[in-house]
Amino acid sequence: MTTVKIGIIGGSGLYKMDALKDVREVSLDTPFGSPSDALILGTLEGTEVAFLARHGRGHHFLPTELPFRANIHALKQLGVEYIISASAVGSLKAEVKPLDLVIPDQFIDRTKERIATFFGEGIVAHVAFGDPICPQLANILGDAVASLNLPEVTLHRGGTYLCMEGPAFSTKAESNLYRSWGATVIGMTNLTEAKLAREAEIAYATLALVTDYDCWHPDHDHVTVEMVIKNLHHNAINAQKVIQETVRRLAANPPVSAAHSALKYAILTRLDSVPVATKEKLALFLKKYEEVEK
Ligand SMILES: CSC[C@H]1O[C@H](OP(=O)(O)O)[C@H](O)[C@@H]1O
Numbered sequence: 001m002t003t004v005k006i007g008i009i010g011g012s013g014l015y016k017m018d019a020l021k022d023v024r025e026v027s028l029d030t031p032f033g034s035p036s037d038a039l040i041l042g043t044l045e046g047t048e049v050a051f052l053a054r055h056g057r058g059h060h061f062l063p064t065e066l067p068f069r070a071n072i073h074a075l076k077q078l079g080v081e082y083i084i085s086a087s088a089v090g091s092l093k094a095e096v097k098p099l100d101l102v103i104p105d106q107f108i109d110r111t112k113e114r115i116a117t118f119f120g121e122g123i124v125a126h127v128a129f130g131d132p133i134c135p136q137l138a139n140i141l142g143d144a145v146a147s148l149n150l151p152e153v154t155l156h157r158g159g160t161y162l163c164m165e166g167p168a169f170s171t172k173a174e175s176n177l178y179r180s181w182g183a184t185v186i187g188m189t190n191l192t193e194a195k196l197a198r199e200a201e202i203a204y205a206t207l208a209l210v211t212d213y214d215c216w217h218p219d220h221d222h223v224t225v226e227m228v229i230k231n232l233h234h235n236a237i238n239a240q241k242v243i244q245e246t247v248r249r250l251a252a253n254p255p256v257s258a259a260h261s262a263l264k265y266a267i268l269t270r271l272d273s274v275p276v277a278t279k280e281k282l283a284l285f286l287k288k289y290e291e292v293e294k
């Protein structure tokens with residue numbers, strides 16, 4: 001199979017990358033079911049990348065229904081070492097305006113109905129997640145945004161992404177609570193994805209595209225899908241420019257990331273005592289450590 005080091009996960013409003021060349025589709029199966037859609041392989045700035053529409057190209061999956069594990073496993077199967085995620089978010093701070101770009105460096109978890117690990121069924125692992133976003137990849141993403149001088153867009157490097165369950169948007173009381181916690185933006189997808197990427201030893205960073213002020217701002221209407229879609233169109237154009245520039249920089253200088261060895265000290269279970277079926281399911285993640293244990 002082709003090896004692809006850079007994966008792109010497109011969120012709401014980013015269902016394809018127009019600049020991709022030599023485009024091919026691959027439908028992959030995984031021990032965790034089927035990914036959200038076929039993976040789109042192609043070259044961007046001369047570098048082979050894999051693109052996946054997080055909710056499917058026709059936006060079929062609720063955040064809760066997303067096959068997060070299959071998506072990350074499928075990217076790992078291709079050889080992906082870096083994931084650039086693009087996501088629509090609401091702003092929880094006055095200075096972070098719709099159409100601004102945020103590169104979060106932290107998460108707060110308010111999800112409740114998701115499986116956010118590949119482990120279990122006879123194997124226990126606890127990955128470090130104090131820095132959930134790869135700082136090196138986030139820097140490259142930030143530098144790419146800064147170099148583009150996008151009109152009317154402010155870049156915010158760092159910030160906390162509060163990940164809620166959805167699908168309904170927040171109540172005003174919730175939105176204000178998250179503001180009191182210091183959260184910067186709110187969305188429904190990225191924390192789960194970042195955790196699984198870490199377990200899969202893939203460096204992960206997010207380009208968060210602000211579409212609204214959620215429902216807390218006294219001078220702005222409460223978020224609606226109509227509002228999000230209107231701003232997403234503009235955001236999707238910016239997102240593609242940023243991703244293209246990020247891929248160019250990343251391919252020229254791929255950084256070493258702590259994420260690439262996240263499992264080194266995380267697995268508590270002796271691999272020779274793991275049930276065969278579990279070992280087979282996780283073979284893609286464990287093979288490098290099995291050789292060490294032998
Ligand atoms: C369309 S508004 C809510 C929807 O948008 C965000 O999606 P994504 O993170 O995939 O860009 C948010 O998380 C919700 O899923």
Ligand SMILES: Nc1ncnc2[nH]cnc12
Pocket residue numbers: 088089090091164169170186187188211212213214215223228
């Ligand atoms: N206000 C909001 N809350 C949750 N997810 C969002 N995605 C875009 N805007 C959002």
